[in-house]
């Protein structure tokens with residue numbers, strides 16, 4: 001068997017320590033389980049503990065000669081701590097571990113359960129108090145499902161999410177009601193999320209009443225205050241949603257979220273439906289409110305320029321997984337994951353004359369009901385070092401240096417620094 005100048009097997013080889021222990025005859029080869037990173041399998045869930053999979057990885061990395069040498073060009077590198085293994089920071093408001101959400105697929109006369117849409121497939125991260133985590137990725141990658149599961153608007157399939165130390169997924173009715181005061185959502189389409197038959201005052205009064213925050217004159221004063229805070233006039237409270245523009249309606253959606261004085265707001269594409277000029281106004285409003293009230297945002301969006309502008313950190317999702325997570329500046333300047341590189345290459349560069357090498361992704365996003373083996377991105381990946389390992393190993397979302405996490409086995413440890 002050929003070896004590298006360092007005396008080790010090249011990528012895709014079968015020698016000791018090359019990070020390829022699935023041992024099968026091809027992707028998911030018969031008779032051997034694939035090496036799994038991130039505590040998630042490419043097949044259906046087995047209920048195994050995440051650490052069981054990581055134990056496999058650790059064993060490989062301890063193979064003779066492996067730990068002393070950096071990976072050779074093309075070698076698979078599974079090193080780096082995952083968010084699952086890390087102690088969250090002391091100021092973490094939300095700590096999410098191994099979040100999964102499957103939607104069952106039923107078919108036939110007997111409505112039999114024939115499979116699952118794996119909308120969120122083992123996502124782990126934390127959110128610090130007062131920060132904005134941008135979440136990007138192509139349509140259907142699981143952004144909204146993640147946000148909704150974290151607010152318990154939908155029930156998760158597995159995982160934990162600790163909000164200020166309490167697991168959201170174990171909360172009873174009363175605790176959940178208290179959580180609703182602390183975490184809110186702003187939707188993309190404010191029109192469909194506002195009741196067309198209620199005036200703004202009626203709608204806000206209802207929210208204030210349900211949560212026992214204010215009633216009567218006190219509620220009226222609070223409504224006037226909320227409308228002023230979001231840049232509307234108190235006298236507009238008597239109007240119905242259809243009497244407002246798209247941007248104004250989104251301001252009303254924000255006022256409704258703010259009414260309960262939350263700590264966390266999941267902003268699910270809050271500006272995607274708005275004109276560019278109006279987008280900037282709403283983004284500026286969200287930033288002002290964050291400064292004023294110390295809010296924490298999970299900001300979901302398609303538009304990478306918007307996300308760069310507003311986010312402290314950015315998470316990139318692909319096919320239900322988080323595939324890159326880093327400080328916004330680090331991610332935009334030094335994207336590690338080939339998928340992120342492709343997404344960023346599609347963002348227009350404002351400098352005239354600057355050469356722009358766009359990476360055109362081949363093919364469509366695979367079905368989340370039947371994700372590819374190994375790295376979920378491998379059928380579309382443009383990385384020059386992509387090899388047989390990519391179809392076998394599920395890359396862990398590993399810290400590649402300086403808190404820059406990437407789920408790619410061809411990104412060596414240290415690339416994030």
Ligand SMILES: Nc1ncnc2c1ncn2[C@@H]1O[C@H](COP(=O)(O)OP(=O)(O)OP(=O)(O)O)[C@@H](O)[C@H]1O
Nearest residue numbers: 103117119137138139140141142143144145146368
């Ligand atoms: N209630 C549901 N029942 C079945 N499948 C669902 C349901 N909600 C979402 N899905 C599926 O889960 C996957 C993730 O959907 P999700 O809405 O989270 O994606 P997204 O990243 O928010 O996409 P977009 O950018 O288009 O809003 C998709 O394949 C979607 O079809």
Ligand code: SF4
Nearest residue numbers: 375378381390408409
């Ligand atoms: S992103 Fe590309 S190179 Fe990296 S593990 Fe996946 S397929 Fe391989």
Ligand SMILES: [Mg+2]
Nearest residue numbers: 143144145268
């Ligand atoms: Mg969505």
